[in-house]
Amino acid sequence: xxxxxxxxxxxxxxxxxxxxxxxxxxxxxxxxxxxxxxxxxxxxxxxxxxxxxxxxxxxxxxxxxxxxxxxxxxxxxxxxxxxxxxxxxxxxxxxxxxxxxxxxxxxxxxxxxxxxxxxxxxxxxxxxxxxxxxxxxxxxxxxxxxxxxxxxxxxxxxxxxxxxxxxxxxxxxxxxxxxxxxxxxxxxxxxxxxxxxxxxxxxxxxxxxxxxxxxxxxxxxxxxxxxxxxxxxxxxxxxxxxxxxxxxxxxxxxxxxxxxxxx
Amino acid sequence: xxxxxxxxxxxxxxxxxxxxxxxxxxxxxxxxxxxxxxxxxxxxxxxxxxxxxxxxxxxxxxxxxxxxxxxxxxxxxxxxxxxxxxxxxxxxxxxxxxxxxxxxxxxxxxxxxxxxxxxxxxxxxxxxxxxxxxxxxxxxxxxxxxxxxxxxxxxxxxxxxxxxx
Numbered sequence: 227x228x229x230x231x232x233x234x235x236x237x238x239x240x241x242x243x244x245x246x247x248x249x250x251x252x253x254x255x256x257x258x259x260x261x262x263x264x265x266x267x268x269x270x271x272x273x274x275x276x277x278x279x280x281x282x283x284x285x286x287x288x289x290x291x292x293x294x295x296x297x298x299x300x301x302x303x304x305x306x307x308x309x310x311x312x313x314x315x316x317x318x319x320x321x322x323x324x325x326x327x328x329x330x331x332x333x334x335x336x337x338x339x340x341x342x343x344x345x346x347x348x349x350x351x352x353x354x355x356x357x358x359x360x361x362x363x364x365x366x367x368x369x370x371x372x373x374x375x376x377x378x379x380x381x382x383x384x385x386x387x388x389x390x391x392x393x394x395x396x397x398x399x400x401x402x403x404x405x406x407x408x409x410x411x412x413x414x415x416x417x418x419x420x421x422x423x424x425x426x427x428x429x430x431x432x433x434x435x436x437x438x439x440x441x442x443x444x445x446x447x448x449x450x451x452x453x454x455x456x457x458x459x460x461x462x463x464x465x466x467x468x469x470x471x472x473x474x475x476x477x478x479x480x481x482x483x484x485x486x487x488x489x
Numbered sequence: 490x491x492x493x494x495x496x497x498x499x500x501x502x503x504x505x506x507x508x509x510x511x512x513x514x515x516x517x518x519x520x521x522x523x524x525x526x527x528x529x530x531x532x533x534x535x536x537x538x539x540x541x542x543x544x545x546x547x548x549x550x551x552x553x554x555x556x557x558x559x560x561x562x563x564x565x566x567x568x569x570x571x572x573x574x575x576x577x578x579x580x581x582x583x584x585x586x587x588x589x590x591x592x593x594x595x596x597x598x599x600x601x602x603x604x605x606x607x608x609x610x611x612x613x614x615x616x617x618x619x620x621x622x623x624x625x626x627x628x629x630x631x632x633x634x635x636x637x638x639x640x641x642x643x644x645x646x647x648x649x650x651x652x653x654x
Contacts, residue, residue, distance in 0.1 A: 350497065351497065351500065354497050354500060354501050354504075355500060355501075355504055357501065358500070358501040358502075358503075358504030358505050359504050361504075361505050362504060362505045362506070362507065365505070429606075429626055429627035429628060430624055430625065430626050430627075431608070431624075431625040431626070431627070432624065432625050433622070433623075433624040433625075433626075434620065434622075434623045434624070435620065435621065435622045435623070435624075436619045436620040436621060437621070437638065439622075442563050442564065449628065449632050449633065449634065449635070450635075451560050451563060451564060451635040451636070451637065452622065452634075452635065452636040452637070453564065453636075453637050453638070454621055454622060454636065454637065454638040454639075455638070455639060456619075456621070456638060456639070
């Protein structure tokens with residue numbers, strides 16, 4: 227049997243196989259583009275791309291050529307089948323019989339109504355739904371801030387346990403002298419603070435530093451000066467006003483462990 | 490497969506939107522905060538260079554530092570000169586960085602204003618990016634926060650003064 231292109235049927239099958247083999251050369255996108263181009267379904271831009279591809283790539287030209295051969299071969303096969311079939315022959319009775327058989331089979335083998343079949347698709351859907359719900363919940367938590375209870379707000383949530391602003395609105399924020407601080411004398415002659423309320427005396431909610439912090443001065447009418455010594459010792463220089471009390475807070479590393487300032 | 494993927498994506502987006510709007514609509518209404526978020530605080534930031542041994546010579550305090558002269562005298566330096574001087578009006582929750590000295594900057598963010606007390610987040614870093622202080626402190630309008638640190642050689646220091654108006 228000879229095809230319309232003059233290729234024998236066996237050779238046409240080989241061509242078809244080669245046509246499939248050529249798909250390894252071009253990408254799927256390029257193949258689809260060439261198919262649409264050949265079928266006349268390509269848009270203006272796709273036609274331009276296809277022409278450009280054909281102009282630059284021999285594999286594309288081969289593929290298009292094979293597509294043409296394949297297309298002609300398929301057309302020839304279908305034409306031949308049409309010619310072989312009798313004009314009065316129709317497939318519908320046979321198809322209808324098959325449909326009825328399949329429906330009967332489905333009615334017998336299908337689960338009861340209301341039953342729930344756990345298949346892979348259901349699992350995937352439930353999984354995605356749960357993921358979506360979790361994401362939505364996370365976004366909600368992040369975006370919609372929860373209101374702070376009134377009692378908690380009044381007490382303050384700072385690391386010192388007292389909101390300095392609320393406290394300050396009741397008591398003056400002007401700092402009292404460090405005589406209120408308790409603690410043992412250090413080698414540097416300064417009183418080391420151990421009270422977690424020490425920072426509150428200075429209106430400090432939390433504090434961290436790369437060095438040791440020395441509080442200098444701070445009478446009832448004045449705020450103190452925070453002196454940060456980063457050389458690992460409490461201010462090498464002596465305070466010029468010995469009667470001014472001072473207190474060492476802590477360096478950054480100790481703050482993390484000590485109750486001092488709550489950090 | 491593509492259609493299935495689109496359906497899954499659609500249901501995912503719908504679930505996200507539904508959860509979000511449900512959460513937002515069911516969230517209790519925010520109570521009236523006592524803070525004045527729209528308030529503006531006027532901050533005056535000064536960077537001061539401190540030099541010299543204290544006690545060995547008479548203390549010299551540069552012009553413009555007279556209001557904090559007493560406090561500066563308590564520091565172990567004898568000469569104080571102004572390095573930077575910035576006065577800005579900042580709304581609450583707005584963050585801004587200011588130079589303190591050469592290669593040193595301080596980042597300030599007013600957090601709350603309650604009455605005439607201003608709560609500030611202050612982060613001061615030196616030229617090498619090391620933390621000098623990082624604190625939340627409340628100061629009264631008209632008062633100032635003074636913090637200082639010595640340089641590596643300990644012969645000079647830098648003082649930061651933040652006052653709220």
